[in-house]
Amino acid sequence: MKKTGWIIVNGNLITDKFIDYAKMIQAAAQKQHMDISIIKNNNLILDLSDKQPLGLHNQTYTLPDFVFFIDKDIYLAKYLEQLGIPVFNNSSTIEMSDDKIQTYQKLSDTGIPIPHTIIAPKIYTTGILSDDYLQSIIHKLGIPLVVKEAFGSFGEQVYLVHDFEELKELTNQLQGKPFLFQTFISSSHGRDIRLQVVGDKVIAAMERNNNQDFRANITNGGNMKPFNPDPKSINIAIAAARAINADFAGVDLLFGPDDSYLVCEINANAHIRNLTECTGVNIADEMITYIERKIK
Structure with a gap:
């Protein structure tokens, strides 16, 4: 049947x-x-x-x-x-992947490398963060730093902040929204790796580069080329997908200092057209084959 x-x-x-x-x-x-x-x-x-x-x-x-x-x-x-x-993917995986704060909390808890991250305190509807608080963030993370809203796709709702006044203005605009602060990984400016995980395997990977933006996303004007992942990047990507119990996920890694990798994001609903065309790997076939095995 x-x-x-x-x-x-x-x-x-x-x-x-x-x-x-x-x-x-x-x-x-x-x-x-x-x-x-x-x-x-x-x-x-x-x-x-x-x-x-x-x-x-x-x-x-x-x-x-x-x-x-x-x-x-x-x-x-x-x-x-x-x-x-x-x-x-299941509902809890989708929920965690959709919320960057939950994702980073889980990754940190399981010892998977991420950029230095600080969660902004909750503001229910209106309210601002004090100058002292923002100065403390700058002291811990340096300038420039990255601000990310908890919810957003395609590299949107991610901001690079260059000074105190810019940080103050941005956080005032984000009143009522959950967001976080991160150290800026200068070694990965405008470049990252997307690795597609299906089950416990990395089946395809590409490097993305953008000369016009600190975000590497293709949507923001980046270009792509196939990437041959090394064991370190493969292990991190698989561990990251496993941490949120994903059957499949697009895991984005930043190039950290000293040949290290840091998880930038996990996409439980990562679009696969660009990666398929870049690598020649039919990712949809791999996903369906995985599902067929699981439901037997």
Whole structure:
């Protein structure tokens, strides 16, 4: 009997990038003779009194053998898990990956190398950080330093701050949002490595470089080339993905001093088009093969 699957996408974020990712996964699943559908999260009605997801106009769905989750609708992921459906990645992994603060806390707790990081104190709605507090941050991390909002994608909501006044202005603008401070890794200015982890293997890697921005993201104008990862980078990437219990993840490493690596970010929903084209590795095929093994 054919295995069946859903690919969950966000119905309010139907961009070419997200649809392309979903279609790559769908094509890989069809090659494995799976019956797989792309479903928008806002086409499902999550009735907690009825343990069966309904579609619009009372359309009923037959529950799939698995769900590939290309979204951050954690409540939907948990709902599907409560119905006994394997979700890749699972809701707790998506939740932790989406929150940079939670991610860094977990990495630090497991001894995985990260830049020197300080979590900003919570401000509920309005309020500012004192000059003394900000001066203490500068004293600990130096200038320039990096400020990251807890939630953000594609290198957005990440800022390079050059002096006290700029830091004060930025933190005032971030009132009510969770964020953190990090030391700036000058040895990795505009460059990093993306390693794709599937299960316990790094299956592809590329180096990204940007001469115009301190962030290496392709979205911000960076370019890419294949990267041959050494055992140290492979071990860190696998350990980072394992720390957040990810079935697959794009792990971004910074080039630290003295040939070291530092985890910059873990992406539980990393888009795979650029990496696939850069390396020639069909990452979607690898993901579906992994899922097929897991659900047998």
